[in-house]
Amino acid sequence: MAASQVQSLLRFLSQDAKVPLATAMGKVNELLKADLTTPEAISKGELKILQGIFKDEKIAKQVLNAAKRASKKRTAPTESTRPSPQKRSKARTQEDVTTPFAIEYALALPDSTATEEELSSIELLTNRAPLVLAFAVCVLRYTMPEQPMSSRLSLAQAIVSANSRSKAVSLGLESGQSAEQEGWGEGQPTISVLGRDIKVLKRWDYNPREGQPAQGPHPSEGNPDDILGQCLPDHSEPAPPLWGIDTEAIRRAHRPDTREKPEIAFPIHTPQSARSYLLKAFMKAQYEVVKEPESSKKRSQTQTEAEREACLGYLLLSIDLVCRSWASTLTKDELDRRTWAWYTRVRPPVRSGAEGWGEKGVVKLSDILALRRQL
Template sequence: MASSQVQALLRFLSQDARVPLATAMGKVAELIKADLSTPEIISKGGSKPLQDIFKDDKLAKQVLNASKRVSKKRAAPAETTTAPSHKRSKGSTSVDTGTPFAIERALALPVSNATEEELSTIVLFTNRAPLVLAFALCVLRYTMPEQPISSRLSLAQAVVSANSRSKAVSLGLEFEQPLEEEAWGEGQPTVSVLGRTIKVLRRWDYNPREGQPAQEFPGIDDILGEFPPEHSEPAPPIWGIDVQATKRVHGPLAKERQETLLPIHTPESARSYLVKSFINAPSETTKQSKRSKRRNHAEIEAEKEACAGHLLRAIDLVCRSWASISSKDDLDRRAWAWYVHVRPSIKNGVEGWGEKGAVKLAQILALKRLPDPAAA
């Protein structure tokens, strides 16, 4: 069985059927051996085979009910199965939209072709959390280049979550320890992103290049992750664990923490948050234009995506300028200092724009490493 099918079965057990992750991983092989490899097949097999495999009537019933629920969802409405569509599959009819390759490609971030001169004139409005997300995403491209975009989005969102939690504690809004100091997810490996310790879940047997066609795709290594250097062991893709959700869902007992599924920060929600969080700062002209002409939803969404692309390009130019002379750890430390330097002030709200503040891309570009005077 292909690794993508194993992943799908494991996903069904752990997410749809709510089987503890450790149990699910141990039962996948038995289910495949019993020819119970999909929810549709499981739903038709009855409870007896599942009772033999799981040795637990309650768990077997749980899996069976989940399989019927999932099968029913996939079967209706029937017309959608005959004409499937995918939002981001333009010009890629040869790509199977269910493969890891297609999933990663659908998560590609907005791209800007603006020159530095053009970027320097742009002022965006946003709040602080999505700006943290943008800085984390950009620096991960250089500190963990082997990770696919799905992993980088998940890790970046984990940084936002940890930062927000620590801020709440420092302001006295919460009185518990910061997330990284708590025992949730204990035993899991960790990585450092923007100086935050992030607990991660290794995605064994996940290959982001599975399903990749022979044709060339521009910038695909940035989406799928770079190949590791020759003779080095490839690092598996990882998820950023949603520690707060783990605590909220599974309660305080250590035994429960070890035996239940660890929630993750999903890349889809992180990407959606990023592309909808930046807008052009309003000038008097744009204010008048917006009053006289109500824009449609598509125009607003297109502007937001373009704004996100401009911001990511500006931050990437800064990261790239330092990457050749900085270690990965040093680049990670610098990135947090850059964010602190340019983060918007939201003390004074702007009429009509809520709690957003201004971010000048010229201020970000000024953080680029200056040319060596001796080399001039």
């Protein structure tokens, strides 16, 4: 199964069927073996098979009903659009099966080959939250190099969530203690990212290299360690991949007026939502608005998505150059603390007060690159 199909199946399970992502990721292989790779296939399957896979009658019915709803929304394909048996067979080969390896590569973020001179001339339009997310994802590559892409995205999103709530409290938009201050997530391990403590869930049964082809990734797919996490020396105790726990979601789910209870004790910040947020958050700053003809709207939407991806690649490369330049001179703890100071120095200016919260501003990549020379 191709990476895009993996994402589609995970998206269906986690969003349409409301299956916790941690559960969904552990069941994709079994669904594939049962030839239940799409909502249409699942809707035609037997409930007993789903019960055998999920080991829970309620979740099995949940998935089956969601598949039937999703199938009804789709128009039956014609003979000309239906994939050939040869293509279907190829998609089901063991090379393409859904594995942690395939999932991690599906989460890979865009990169860039732009030169420093080209980066220095770029200005991006964004708001503060996705910029925090970008800084956190980048620095985790150096402070927690053993963590795979799924974990870095989840941990970074946990930081953004905690920071956003703190900001809302300071602006008077929210009040009271945070979920962690009230004790939600108590007993779970804590780590520090960008100087802020977050609750995490250890993924002892998850190996991001499971399913890696013998010949390894194609050279064009980048360094495997950047996506799968670095392998520690043999004498070191392996650190498990982590999830960032969504403590606010735990508290919301246990409110007296909430009907739906969580399927797992610790909801997590999903890497897919963090990645999607990043891909939509950055555009080049335009100082002249050019009105496009009506006929080009469909084409411009595709262009816009491509430009947003390219802009994210420019930003991540700029931040990575800064982290890389300091990684050899700072300890991991120092690099983590310094990164928050770097973010505050280059974050887009916005109006003060609640009316300016979430407002977009300009980030100059030349300002980020200058951090390589500043203490």
